[in-house]
Amino acid sequence: MTKKTLILIATAGSAVLLLSAWGFQYIGGLAPCKMCIWQRYPHGAAVVLGVLAFAFPGIRPLPLLGALAVSATAGIGIYHAGVEQSWWEGPSTCTSGDIGGLNAEELMNQIMSAPLARCDEIPWEMFGVSMAGWNALLSAGLVLVWIAAWRAR
Numbered sequence: 001m002t003k004k005t006l007i008l009i010a011t012a013g014s015a016v017l018l019l020s021a022w023g024f025q026y027i028g029g030l031a032p033c034k035m036c037i038w039q040r041y042p043h044g045a046a047v048v049l050g051v052l053a054f055a056f057p058g059i060r061p062l063p064l065l066g067a068l069a070v071s072a073t074a075g076i077g078i079y080h081a082g083v084e085q086s087w088w089e090g091p092s093t094c095t096s097g098d099i100g101g102l103n104a105e106e107l108m109n110q111i112m113s114a115p116l117a118r119c120d121e122i123p124w125e126m127f128g129v130s131m132a133g134w135n136a137l138l139s140a141g142l143v144l145v146w147i148a149a150w151r152a153r
Contacts, residue, residue, distance in 0.1 A: 003063075004054060006149035010066055011050025013142045014043040017135060024131070030124060033117040034094040035080040039135050042073035046142070053149070060150075067146035070139045077136030084122045084130050094119035 001009075021040055024030045032040075046069040053062035083090030094117075117123065122130045129137070 001148070001152070003057065003149055003152035006145055006152055007050055007053045007063060007066075010063075010070075010142050010145040010149060011047055011054065013138065013145065014046035014050065014070060017138060018043040018047065021131075024124065028124075031117040033119040033121075034091065035076060035083070035119045035132070036117070039073045039076045039080065039132065042069040042076070043139075045069040046073075046146075063146050063150035067143050067150065070142040070146060074136045074139035074143065077132045077134075077139060080119060080132035081130055081136060083120050084132060086120070090119045 018040055021032070021036065021043075025032055046066050049062050049066040049069060053059065053066065056062070079088075080090070082088050124131055126134070
């Protein structure tokens, strides 16, 4: 495959993942949690880098930066999937906290400041893999495409 074809595939991959996330949110009504939003930024960066790499093929590091961007979203996806599976704790600002020692006022404050969507719940999954897990897997594949584009002449 040519370098331009690989860049096009990698860029389109991030664009499709980003559009899918927006589709789940705006068409499917699934509110994103904080970590879901975090996973979108690197895809946006990868799309911009892909457009630049396609337009300016002589700038050699752009595909490598694209690989770095999708590596970041894959890493966040792995972390988020682990939070969903209770393998480790997530940020206290988007997971359920301990309410054991709270008085009524503190409990009400926690309820009122709770996020719309929690990071430790799986709102959708396919074949036993959550959206965060799919993002991690597909983004890992995109890392390989970006690296192939970087290596191609």
